[in-house]
Amino acid sequence: MEKFTMQLMESVFRKAGAFVRKPGKRLFPGLAVASVLLFQPFMLPAAAQGVPQPSSPPRLVNDFAGILAQSAPGIERLLRSFDDSTSNQVTVVTVSDLGGYDPARFAYEIGEQWGVGNRKHDNGIVILIKPKNANGNGQAYIAVGYGLEGAIPDAVCKRIVEDEMIPFFRNGDYAGGLLNGLKVLLPLAAGEISAKEYMPSSGGFIAVFLAFILIVLVVSLVGVASKKGKGDRFGGPHDDGIGSGLGTWWLLSSAMNGGHHGGSWGSFSNGSGSFGGFGGGSFGGGGAGGSW
Amino acid sequence: MKKNVGCIVALLAVLAVVAVWFVKMYNGLVAKDEAVSSAWSQVENVYQRRMDLIPNLVNTVKGAAGFEQSTLQEVVAARAAATQVKVDPSQLSEENIARFQQAQDALGSSLSRLLVSVERYPDLKATQNFRDLQAQLEGTENRISVERQKFNTAVQSFNTAVRRFPRNIVAGMFGFEKKGYFEANEGAEAAPVVDFGTQE
Numbered sequence: 001m002e003k004f005t006m007q008l009m010e011s012v013f014r015k016a017g018a019f020v021r022k023p024g025k026r027l028f029p030g031l032a033v034a035s036v037l038l039f040q041p042f043m044l045p046a047a048a049q050g051v052p053q054p055s056s057p058p059r060l061v062n063d064f065a066g067i068l069a070q071s072a073p074g075i076e077r078l079l080r081s082f083d084d085s086t087s088n089q090v091t092v093v094t095v096s097d098l099g100g101y102d103p104a105r106f107a108y109e110i111g112e113q114w115g116v117g118n119r120k121h122d123n124g125i126v127i128l129i130k131p132k133n134a135n136g137n138g139q140a141y142i143a144v145g146y147g148l149e150g151a152i153p154d155a156v157c158k159r160i161v162e163d164e165m166i167p168f169f170r171n172g173d174y175a176g177g178l179l180n181g182l183k184v185l186l187p188l189a190a191g192e193i194s195a196k197e198y199m200p201s202s203g204g205f206i207a208v209f210l211a212f213i214l215i216v217l218v219v220s221l222v223g224v225a226s227k228k229g230k231g232d233r234f235g236g237p238h239d240d241g242i243g244s245g246l247g248t249w250w251l252l253s254s255a256m257n258g259g260h261h262g263g264s265w266g267s268f269s270n271g272s273g274s275f276g277g278f279g280g281g282s283f284g285g286g287g288a289g290g291s292w
Numbered sequence: 293m294k295k296n297v298g299c300i301v302a303l304l305a306v307l308a309v310v311a312v313w314f315v316k317m318y319n320g321l322v323a324k325d326e327a328v329s330s331a332w333s334q335v336e337n338v339y340q341r342r343m344d345l346i347p348n349l350v351n352t353v354k355g356a357a358g359f360e361q362s363t364l365q366e367v368v369a370a371r372a373a374a375t376q377v378k379v380d381p382s383q384l385s386e387e388n389i390a391r392f393q394q395a396q397d398a399l400g401s402s403l404s405r406l407l408v409s410v411e412r413y414p415d416l417k418a419t420q421n422f423r424d425l426q427a428q429l430e431g432t433e434n435r436i437s438v439e440r441q442k443f444n445t446a447v448q449s450f451n452t453a454v455r456r457f458p459r460n461i462v463a464g465m466f467g468f469e470k471k472g473y474f475e476a477n478e479g480a481e482a483a484p485v486v487d488f489g490t491q492e
Contacts, residue, residue: 104434154431155424199424284334285438288427 050099051109058277065094067131071175078182080275088148088189089117089278090125092178097135103128103289107143117281122147124281125189127181129174132292140165140177141289142185149286152188156195158288160184166292317462324450328471329381331443338435339374339396345432346371346403349425353406356416363406370399384447389472403429440474447471 055062060079063072075092083089091114098106107128110116117124124145132138142157160181168177187193192215350368353359377395379388407429416422451470454463462468 104430108434108438153428155427157431158423158427283438284338285434285436286431287434288431 050101051106051113052093052095054114054278058275060089060091060275062091062093065096065129065131067094067129067174068092068178069175071179075175075178075182076275082186082190083275086190087118087121088123088125089281090127090182090186090189091116091278092127092129094129094131094174096131096133098130098139103130103139103141103291104143104285104287107141107287107289108283108285111143111145111281111283115278115280116283117145117147118279119281122281122283123189124148124278124283125152125185126283126287127178127185128289129169129178131169131172131174138166138169138292139289140169140291141287142181143283143285143287145281146284146286147281148189149284151191151195152185152286153195154286154288156188156198157286158290159199161288161290166290170292314462317459318466321450321453321459321463321466321468324446324453325468327446328384328443328450331439331446332379332381332384334439335436335443336379338432338439342399342403342429342432342436343371343375345425345428349406349429352419352421352425353410353416356413359413359416360409363402363409366402367399367406370395370402374399384471385469386472389474393474400433444473447473 052062052064059076060083061068061072061076068075079090079092091110093107093110095106101109107126110128111124111126115124116126122145125148126141126143128139128141128143130139140161142152142161144152144154144157164184165177165181168174168180184193184198188195188198346367350364354364374395377392379392407426410417410422450468453459454468454470
């Protein structure tokens with residue numbers, strides 16, 4: 001989208017230049033620029049009926065249905081640090097009613113209207129959970145922004161929902177199912193494991209996780225933890241303050257990733273990472289879900 | 293003399309204003325036209341994506357013992373017909389869009405008939421291969437509805453610009469013509485979501 005807008009600007013610019021040269025070279029390019037700016041195409045958000053507005057101030061975990069309880073702050077911290085280190089925005093939305101929407105549509109509308117992910121990479125993910133209640137079956141859906149469709153194909157989303165999440169959801173353990181899904185989803189989004197690595201053994205998260213640890217070990221032994229060279233070198237043990245089993249794998253995945261946005265560790269260690277809001281990412285209908 | 297100079301300056305100023313106004317109108321139309329072309333290429337992409345899935349689907353389903361061949365042949369024929377209908381991005385007239393949509397919708401409905409008949413083959417439905425295909429097909433249908441909607445939004449913006457005074461004058465001079473929409477016609481409500489009967 002960004003690329004397209006740039007190209008568009010360029011082509012319009014050229015045409016404007018060609019037109020304007022006749023009356024007077026000096027004065028008019030400025031006006032042409034102004035006119036180009038005036039006529040930039042913009043997309044009106046689709047009618048927002050039924051889809052909730054983002055929390056204010058913006059949060060990544062929007063537990064409107066109140067099913068994550070005391071786990072919500074921990075998941076929020078996890079997703080914020082993931083956003084800080086990889087720029088991939090993963091938002092969790094729980095609602096008690098889909099308002100007649102198909103879950104795919106609901107998750108898509110949230111992603112598109114809230115602008116999850118950044119504008120440049122469209123790297124947002126919406127995890128929608130509607131618990132089983134008086135309003136009907138439980139529904140879970142993972143919607144993937146344009147930029148992550150390659151890393152997280154629909155078939156993978158379906159498996160994550162059906163094999164990793166729903167078994168927990170059936171027992172009413174929403175936070176557990178969500179975390180279990182995130183354990184696969186986040187490394188996939190960060191490009192640390194590929195869809196193929198996850199796919200062959202359905203429910204074989206342990207194998208993937210072991211392979212993942214092995215890769216991390218090898219990489220750190222070889223000493224190229226910051227192979228991408230974009231961020232700070234990951235040096236020394238950091239006390240991440242999460243302290244659960246989650247912290248361990250998160251530390252690993254962060255180390256692997258080398259931190260695209262260097263310097264995020266400071267805010268991470270005191271456990272109050274700030275979230276600057278959604279970045280205007282766009283969605284194209286990718287993703288999959290399941291019900292129980 | 294002085295009066296003449298004043299006249300010329302005033303004339304030039306008016307000309308300049310007209311020129312700027314013209315440029316603004318024209319550029320606005322070009323931008324909207326480009327937005328429509330871009331949205332169209334996305335529409336073509338997602339429909340192509342569906343076409344690319346079909347051979348795999350057909351092969352998977354064909355393997356199932358005693359699967360009725362007529363349903364399969366219908367899908368293959370509809371796919372072939374849809375492949376024939378190509379629309380040039382510079383020719384997005386109402387007739388062309390309607391023709392394209394008709395061919396694709398025919399393919400869509402033959403696909404849903406195929407998927408309905410798969411319901412009678414629980415063994416086939418349970419295979420991992422089919423489950424993956426099912427997820428891909430559902431995702432593709434969702435993408436199609438999203439891109440169609442985005443295309444219609446872009447066309448609406450373009451058509452409004454082309455028809456509204458005074459831009460319609462500029463549009464007429466440079467041959468910008470009204471473009472066609474995707475219609476939400478028969479069964480479109482049901483089509484985007486391929487229901488495989490997973491709900492208990």
